[in-house]
Amino acid sequence: MRERVLHTGAGGLADYEVLEMLLFAGIPRRDTKPLAKSLINRFGSLAAVVEAGPDALEQARVPQGCVRLFATLGPIAQRVAQGARPERLVLENWDSVLAYCDVHLAGCTGMHVLFLDSHNHLIADEDMAMPPALAQPRPDLPAVKQAVSRLLQRALALHATSLMTLYLARDDEPVDPIMAGDRAFATALGRAGALLGVDVHGHMVVGQGQWRNFSLGEQPR
Template sequence: MAKAKMPPDHTPTAPGGGGAAPAFASTGPAGHRKRMRQRVLAHGAGGLADYELLEMLLFYGVPRRDTKPLAKSLINHFGSFSAVLDSSAEALHGAGAPRGSAALCSHLPDVAACLVRDGSSQRPYLGDWDSLLHYCNTALLAASRPQMRVLYLDSRNALLVDEARAWGHGTPDAETVRLSVGQILQRALEVQASALVTVHLPEPGQDVHAVLKGDAPFVTAIRKAAPLLAVSVHDHLVIGQKGAWCSARQQETDW
């Protein structure tokens, strides 16, 4: 009897071709679902590598085939595990993920935000410089760039929600600023935030002080609008790479 042919592995290439070297030199098959489940049952999921976590998430949409090659390929394609989860279901499906797995992965950031919001004892405190910078340099380390993060805080400066917002290149025009401020403050009301911190993650190589200067219209607009809704703006940070950062609050004498 002829052996049944296995379906081909999905191995998408990096966007645009070329660029940085992929995270994995090989995406060849290895490992089995049963062994993965046994590891989680015995030791928990905390000891799994990023690609192994993604591999298990892909079980939902890939009933029988080994998902390790696809997990590694998706991380190669999008650049990191967090970038995979930040991508839309359409982008994930276009990169080779089955529709069921793509939908599941695309909703995980919302699920995580709900868990953070509901588990008050586990929410990080961001009410001082050390805790805020530590969070930005760890939790946001693998975030794609450029983008804006909005950290919504409760009345005790514990993190309620950390969300990404689209942020283009260069200084935003007046209409972009107006829409962004409106959407950020509407979301603050939805999550019942008392305060917020905006964090700009610029492209690699950009000078953080020049980026902060370009963000001035946005900072001015959100500082003016937020108090009208009883929301405090604690700061606007620009976090570069290799420890580079600057603060709008430190630049403003009347903050």
């Protein structure tokens, strides 16, 4: 059986064979197959054996070394499962975005795009290089259209159903002029996103201990 595991992995083993290998760690130099089969028959499955309490295992004549081993397997399996499914951030309002900035974007500057799924879970946070023509008080219309198109193409590639844009100002950048200059871009993005089924929650500027935001159709605040 050890040769099978080395060549093909443990995925093809029956429950009693996996249990046989586990028992061998606590019962060296003995044939553990009879006990493994007996435990499967008694408890019904490998999972039931591992989850059985110490008293039940001792009554089934499982050696103390194996009882202690089985007691650790459940917590280990839960920890592995949690690691395989990391908790995804939920950005469902401006307060959660500000908290995200404080924790994950401290010291960052420039434009970020937060791509979200249908439950507002964060899929990706990506930098967006702003063309100089877009950062002018009166942005160049072709530059706005190009930036909007590029951003929405990225949203579709990520299978994002919504997004929000975020500008992190430098220490020497006042937030109000930035918000005024970004309004044309954010408005165009919201209108284009609606045509493609991508909900644009809005745009936020953060800097100098202040923040401003607006959603499509709202005045900055």
